[in-house]
Amino acid sequence: MVKFNHFNFNVLDLEKSLSFYKEALGLEPVREKTASDGSFKLVYLGDGVSEFTLELTWLKDRTEPYNLGECEFHLAFHVDDYEAVHSHHEAMGCICFENPSMGIYFISDPDGYWIEIVPAK
Structure with missing residues (x-):
């Protein structure tokens, strides 16, 4: 059997990213790993429901923003109360694209990664 485990985003400011994903x-x-020499830190984030995690990788010597190309990839979450979550993201100012005809929208994290928000069916 094969099943999903985690997905990775490299981040420039770990604390800013942790704050964003929580809010x-x-x-x-749900777990962390720090290199013995302090050169990197991995933080795995969970939703408290599924086993799937988002791995945030922070590299100590990285100072340049990551080149995400044309952002033709994304992570997606489905939400129970779409309108409430949309209002929350609107207040945060993190909505970067909306597609009302499909009933979805995207938010952008501090590093520019896009995250799709889909209503639960």
């Missing part, structure tokens, strides 16, 4: 999506750290 925007309610994700909390």
